[in-house]
Amino acid sequence: MLKYKTFLVFVLTAFCIAGGIAPFSASALTDSPSPWAADTVSQAAQKDLIPQDLNGSSYRQDITRSDFSRLALSLYAHLTGDTPTAPAASYFSDTDDAAVSAAYELQLMSGRGNGIFSPADPITRQEVAVAITKTLAASGIDTSMPADDILGELKPFSDLCDMAGWATQSFAFTLENKILYGMSETELCPTRLTTVEQAVVIASRCLDKYTLPPMATPSPSATPTPDASEARRVSISGDASLVSTGDRSAVVSWKAMPKASTYRVDIYLDQSNFWFADDDQFVKSVYTAANTMAGLQNLRAGMTYRLLINGLDAAQNPVCTYGAVLKITPPQTQQQKEQAVFSDGDITQKEQADALMQSVTVNVWKIGRDGSKYASKATIVVHKQIADPVRNIFKEIFEGTEKFPIKDAGGYNWREPMASGRLSHHNYGTAIDINADENYCIYKDGSTVGKFWLPGQNPYSILPDGEVVSIFAKYGFVWGGDSWSNPNDYMHFSYLGL
Numbered sequence: 001m002l003k004y005k006t007f008l009v010f011v012l013t014a015f016c017i018a019g020g021i022a023p024f025s026a027s028a029l030t031d032s033p034s035p036w037a038a039d040t041v042s043q044a045a046q047k048d049l050i051p052q053d054l055n056g057s058s059y060r061q062d063i064t065r066s067d068f069s070r071l072a073l074s075l076y077a078h079l080t081g082d083t084p085t086a087p088a089a090s091y092f093s094d095t096d097d098a099a100v101s102a103a104y105e106l107q108l109m110s111g112r113g114n115g116i117f118s119p120a121d122p123i124t125r126q127e128v129a130v131a132i133t134k135t136l137a138a139s140g141i142d143t144s145m146p147a148d149d150i151l152g153e154l155k156p157f158s159d160l161c162d163m164a165g166w167a168t169q170s171f172a173f174t175l176e177n178k179i180l181y182g183m184s185e186t187e188l189c190p191t192r193l194t195t196v197e198q199a200v201v202i203a204s205r206c207l208d209k210y211t212l213p214p215m216a217t218p219s220p221s222a223t224p225t226p227d228a229s230e231a232r233r234v235s236i237s238g239d240a241s242l243v244s245t246g247d248r249s250a251v252v253s254w255k256a257m258p259k260a261s262t263y264r265v266d267i268y269l270d271q272s273n274f275w276f277a278d279d280d281q282f283v284k285s286v287y288t289a290a291n292t293m294a295g296l297q298n299l300r301a302g303m304t305y306r307l308l309i310n311g312l313d314a315a316q317n318p319v320c321t322y323g324a325v326l327k328i329t330p331p332q333t334q335q336q337k338e339q340a341v342f343s344d345g346d347i348t349q350k351e352q353a354d355a356l357m358q359s360v361t362v363n364v365w366k367i368g369r370d371g372s373k374y375a376s377k378a379t380i381v382v383h384k385q386i387a388d389p390v391r392n393i394f395k396e397i398f399e400g401t402e403k404f405p406i407k408d409a410g411g412y413n414w415r416e417p418m419a420s421g422r423l424s425h426h427n428y429g430t431a432i433d434i435n436a437d438e439n440y441c442i443y444k445d446g447s448t449v450g451k452f453w454l455p456g457q458n459p460y461s462i463l464p465d466g467e468v469v470s471i472f473a474k475y476g477f478v479w480g481g482d483s484w485s486n487p488n489d490y491m492h493f494s495y496l497g498l
């Protein structure tokens with residue numbers, strides 16, 4: 001779909017991390033790494049990936065959770081070019097280590113609940129998988145995976161029952177991307193501990209895989225060229241200033257292009273692991289005369305947008321293109337959500353689920369026989385942990401400018417496990433279907449549940465860039481319409497993803 005892939009030149013502003021990371025020679029590590037790790041560790045040291053202020057002294061001992069936080073911060077700094085700033089607060093009762101707070105604030109690391117971080121504890125492989133995946137996500141890399149791919153990655157291993165539910169997606173992602181490997185053909189050993197040298201090698205693989213080719217910072221005064229092959233991605237610290245937002249609108253501004261009289265901003269939803277790719281989904285184009293775009297509406301929390309800012313001359317010919325990335329702050333981490341939903345343990349039986357549900361009654365718009373909209377009520381049963389957000393979601397939809405009509409809305413529904421053995425998230429009361437007939441679920445083999453999906457034509461069909469999707473996203477729900485590849489489930493909103 002996107003044709004820019006071949007000519008877009010990526011800019012990673014050459015960065016220098018002032019005071020953040022000192023050279024290898026200053027590292028506290030006193031011994032040498034194991035032979036298998038020596039080359040990678042030495043390359044990582046040359047790239048200043050290994051933090052100088054590790055508390056450990058040996059490559060071969062287990063890395064602590066606080067030292068892993070230092071390594072995650074270093075990886076984040078290298079991938080983004082940002083220097084992590086001093087944390088705003090101390091978040092844990094058992095440590096005031098600034099690196100731990102900074103890593104937590106950037107959503108690279110999680111605590112262990114109840115204000116505990118356990119800084120001196122070793123870190124398990126599954127915790128590493130989650131921390132690395134979170135660090136990549138915080139660095140703007142898409143770490144989402146379709147359910148089928150997750151199952152496919154994990155299928156060969158026989159020790160999955162040792163793995164915590166919160167780690168499965170991250171573990172699958174790190175396997176797929178060759179960041180972590182099984183300990184044997186059939187063992188993942190998710191609870192085994194990680195040594196300092198293993199952690200460095202893992203971070204180093206990420207750096208090799210996800211670093212953009214460096215090039216010089218474009219000079220702001222350079223005359224724009226009409227050659228589209230000069231298209232540029234502009235980093236956040238470069239020519240385009242980007243506002244990351246937890247809400248649903250943003251203002252984006254960029255360096256004026258001297259020969260441009262108008263700008264066309266092409267907005268894409270990032271669905272790939274790399275900058276611009278064919279998987280990215282076109283949302284819309286917006287025209288603006290000024291080098292700013294106010295009120296970019298209906299942004300979706302937790303998603304990354306890619307903007308191509310095309311300067312056009314008076315004859316509408318392109319003079320220059322900037323690329324920019326707009327990351328919308330997720331409201332809650334996956335782990336926080338899972339902790340909330342499964343606070344009483346995994347849900348496997350109907351009786352367990354029944355006890356956790358709550359009925360929520362909300363205002364909705366209906367369409368009368370004469371075609372006009374009138375206010376009515378709907379009742380939805382959902383997990384008690386999401387009852388308040390669900391009330392707010394439907395309040396915002398009801399008060400929204402679209403006045404989106406809701407014929408039917410279904411939440412909790414105890415169903416038999418799917419063919420894969422997995423339970424539907426309707427069993428947990430964490431998924432909601434809206435207007436099922438007009439927002440069908442269509443599988444790759446062509447089979448469907450519901451009748452059709454005709455956004456823009458049928459008033460009950462959900463618009464991909466409309467209010468319903470962005471309001472759900474603001475409260476941490478993903479939309480089945482475009483969040484995984486099979487099926488496209490246009491009626492379905494899910495709090496836990498997948």
Ligand SMILES: [Zn+2]
Nearest residue numbers: 431432433492
């Ligand atoms: Zn559903």
